[in-house]
Amino acid sequence: MTSGVGLLTIFVLAVFVGFEVVAKVSTMLHTPLMSGANAIHGVILVGAILVAGRASGAVELTLGLVAVALAAANMVGGFVVTDRMLEMFRGRSAPGQPRPAPSGSADRRGGS
């Protein structure tokens, strides 16, 4: 499956999946969705680890390690920040239903 055409096939199919998956999304979720997608492309970490692990010579290794650090920040930070955003939507009940008691932690974080 690693032939050029095989990879191209995967690429084209993934384009359609990507289009389909987010076709209908409310404006309320645009920000978390962008942030979540941002975290997903942090998987370039896998590529960075591969090139760093095969690097020969100091320059190559340095560049490879820089790539690993950047990719790790993208991936880990991306998922954490998305989770923090989505945490804010937690406990939101449908109109008419009683709301759970406001959590103190959300209030404290407001000032940070």
Next chain:
Amino acid sequence: MGRPGVDLAYLVAAVAFILALKGLSSPRSARRGNLIGAAGAVLATVVVLTTEHLAHLPEILAVMVLGGGVGVLAARRVAMTAMPQLVALFNGVGGGAAALVAVLEFTGRGHQPLGTGAATVFAIVVGSVSFSGSALTFAKLQELMTTRPVVLPAGRWVSVGTAVAVLVAAAWLAATGGGSPATLVLVVLAVLALIFGVLFVLPVGGADVPIVISLLNAFTGLSVAASGYLLGNVLLIVAGTLVGASGTILTRLMAQAMGRPLTSTLFGAFQARDATAVTAGAADRPVRTGSPEDVAIMLGYARKVVLVPGYGLAVAQGQHALRELAELLVDRGVAVEYGIHPVAGRMPGHMNVLLAEANVPYDQLKEMDQANSEMSSTDVALVVGANDVVNPAARTSPGSPIYGMPILNVDQAQSIVFLKRSMRPGFAGIDNELLFDPKTTMLFGDAKDSLTKVVAAVKGL
């Protein structure tokens, strides 16, 4: 684990990413979706670390912990209001990483077939554009530089020239497929692409920056996919392409929420710019100011009040004070609603996040269309730290940079109160005629301070 096992693990991770995006598209499943995505990413990372017989493993693990640690720290510490900048920053470093991977993979091999050369060039150029472009969006959102569109003299030609130079260098590299001067050309190419990224974002006005972040996010995704092609790694191709495709759709949806096509967002600054200076000298014009007590009386004896929160409220951390005011008014029998513009804050949906953080009841939040349909029966529209999203210029002056953007029609309410720091124009840098309207009352000051004073005054009624 053998090769099939590795590929199987990558397949599981790819499915996890699809489920993550799917989950993030609906409020009910969003958080779970994000966790599924994170699990997929962890799985992929563990598999590559344990199965690939890597050299330099200790160094790799060390910088991974370092980069990841910085990421977690930034993600946990950042204020909710600064979220867009942080997403831009994460996106930029991801693009930079993708470009570096492509550079290393290309120089690490000998002569390349055309397809590989093209993918290399694509990953380097698009990744670099995303890196420098994101850095500039960060600077704009953090207000390290002006948020107004910056148009260099002959900026359009510099942009076009840079783009052409990138293409020529790219074509040469793709066609010759390596050889001895390849590294030099790669460096030149990367530098040109970095410059182009800056030129690409400079003319974009502050209010449109989130759309550009979304676009650059899609760019980074495609750059990752191209790197995956170089490495023959199916997971990178799937994940990168998913982000590229969904990011493109999301960018279009965001542009629609702003009410204009993407092209005018990106290149609008090069077109009609004459009408923006119409209200120059506005600072000398009279405005009606009121005291907190005046505002309290207007609100306290109204039948219906619409609260329009904007970014200024969030900056002042006044969400809790606003909620307190709303509760007081409801206790007095006033009908209170929040009118939420889709792009209130700095990103679509940003204000919903900020108000949810302050425990504002969900059923009081009205989306723009609904709020507008009730605006003419509203006694007082209280605009807190918002400006561009209520600026009637979006309806009335075709030359304005925000013309065509749907706004909250607070000008149709019986009276309007602005809580604002100063007469300074909003993030888009445009004056607002509404501030000078006879039915407008201004209460200057920090949003939280003003709200606290108004709350105290309402209690004393």
